[in-house]
Amino acid sequence: MKNVAVLIHADAGQESRLQAALDLVRALHGHLIAIDVTAMPPIAEDPMIGPGTLAAHIAEELDVQDANRERVKARLTMEDAPWTLAECMGDVASCLASHTALTDLVVINTVFDGFPGGEMDGVVASMLRLNRPVLAVPRATRGVAMNGTALVAWDGSDEADAALRAAVPLLGLAREVRILSIDRGSLKHPPELAASYLSRHGVRPEIMVVPAEPGRIGQQILAQALKIEPSMIVMGGYGQSRLIETLFGGVTRDLLHHSPYPVFLAQ
Numbered sequence: 017m018k019n020v021a022v023l024i025h026a027d028a029g030q031e032s033r034l035q036a037a038l039d040l041v042r043a044l045h046g047h048l049i050a051i052d053v054t055a056m057p058p059i060a061e062d063p064m065i066g067p068g069t070l071a072a073h074i075a076e077e078l079d080v081q082d083a084n085r086e087r088v089k090a091r092l093t094m095e096d097a098p099w100t101l102a103e104c105m106g107d108v109a110s111c112l113a114s115h116t117a118l119t120d121l122v123v124i125n126t127v128f129d130g131f132p133g134g135e136m137d138g139v140v141a142s143m144l145r146l147n148r149p150v151l152a153v154p155r156a157t158r159g160v161a162m163n164g165t166a167l168v169a170w171d172g173s174d175e176a177d178a179a180l181r182a183a184v185p186l187l188g189l190a191r192e193v194r195i196l197s198i199d200r201g202s203l204k205h206p207p208e209l210a211a212s213y214l215s216r217h218g219v220r221p222e223i224m225v226v227p228a229e230p231g232r233i234g235q236q237i238l239a240q241a242l243k244i245e246p247s248m249i250v251m252g253g254y255g256q257s258r259l260i261e262t263l264f265g266g267v268t269r270d271l272l273h274h275s276p277y278p279v280f281l282a283q
Contacts, residue, residue, distance in 0.1 A: 017120040017121060017185040018046035018047060019046060019047055019119040019120045019121075020040050020041050020044070020049065020119065020120065020121050021037075021048075021049040021051055021115065021116045021121070021122045021123065022034060022036075022048065022049070022051065022122075022124075023051055023053060023123070023124050024050045024084070024101075025054075025055065025081070025084070025131065026081060026084035027128065027129070027131045028155055029127075029128065029129060029131070029155045030084075031158070032125065032154065032157040033125060033153060034050075034088070034091075035158055035159045036123055036157060036160045036278060038097055038159075039159045039162060040160065040186075041097045042097055043162040043189055044185060044189075047098045047099065048098065049100055049102065049116075049119055050092065050099055050100070050101045050102070051102050051104060051112060051115045051116070052081065052101060052102065052103045053104050053105075053106070053108050054077060054078060054103070054106075055077065055106070055131065085101075085103070102115045108128075109138055109142040112124075112139065112143065112148075113142060113143075113146055120149070121148075121151055122143050122151070123153065124143075124151075124152055125152060125153055125155060126152040126153065126155075126278075127154075127155065127272070136152070137269065140152065140272065144253045144254060144281060144283035145283070147283070149179075149182045149183075149281065149282040150280070150282070151248075151280050151281075152272055152281065153278045154275065154276055154278070157277075160248060160278055162186065162189040162190070162247070163190065163191045164190060164191060164192075165191065165193070165194065165244060165245070165246045166183075166187050166192070166193045166194070166246060166249075167194050167196055167241055167244055167249045168180060168187075168195045168251070169237050169249055169250065169251040169267070170195050170196060170203075170207050170210055171197070171198070171203065171233075171252070171267075172197075172204040172205040172206060172207075173204060173205075173252055174204075174252070175251075175252025175253060175283050176205070176251065176252040177205065177252070178252060179250055179251055179252040179253070179280065179282040180214070180250065181213075182280075182282040183250045183280050184219070186248065186280065187214060187219050187250070188219055190247070190248075192222070193221040193222070194221060194224055195207045195211055195221050195222070195223050196224045196226065196237065196240055197223070197224065197225045198236050198237065199225050200228040200233075207223045207225065208223065224240070233267050234267040234268075234270025235270060235274075237249075237251075238270065238274055241275070241277060245277075247277070248277060249275060249277050249278070249279045249280065250280045251268070251271065251279065251280070251281060252282065252283060253281035253282065253283045254268050268281070
């Protein structure tokens with residue numbers, strides 16, 4: 017895991033994304049790919065908005081992003097990490113998809129707060145469909161403690177398998193790894209299998225099996241995480257369709273919307 021991409025845009029979550037990405041690159045001795053996205057405002061799709069108003073909004077976005085890009089470039093020049101910058105205009109999912117074909121990890125936010133036209137769930141789902149692992153960080157996060165405790169939310173699914181394999185380079189840096197299984201009676205792959213897999217990579221995890229309670233599994237994972245205060249949660253993303261998760265709730269959606277900790281997702 018050497019190529020880390022990060023979304024660059026002048027919104028409320030940029031600092032948390034950028035600092036997390038820099039921490040990853042330093043710890044992994046990797047390379048940062050900063051993807052500067054100039055987003056089209058939502059009014060661009062509103063037929064009631066006249067061309068003059070639309071042009072003014074686009075010009076304003078361009079000015080803001082030009083200034084932000086120069087600030088980010090100046091900052092990265094001072095950082096002790098190699099980096100390159102790519103520029104794109106459009107929606108964030110399409111821009112990230114077109115510039116992350118040869119990246120190992122994409123850093124975004126758990127929630128896009130104030131991002132024009134931004135929809136976090138759709139971006140995450142798009143990245144996972146393209147086999148791009150994602151690290152989603154809360155806006156309040158300032159960096160990722162790579163030598164902290166990593167919590168693996170394990171449900172024995174194929175998605176959990178994929179996330180565990182993808183996260184091995186990060187788990188190898190952690191001081192402590194805990195595999196959390198909310199036991200609902202049956203698992204395709206038990207947590208002991210995950211622990212054996214990690215042990216062959218030099219990681220000796222602790223297994224935590226907690227009986228499932230009535231209610232949402234995502235909330236139960238978060239309850240356990242709050243006791244541990246991990247530096248990162250690792251989990252498989254969207255084991256069921258995103259539409260079902262949106263309508264009825266799901267573990268991925270719960271973690272993205274409510275986790276105070278960075279969430280690593282793969283599928």
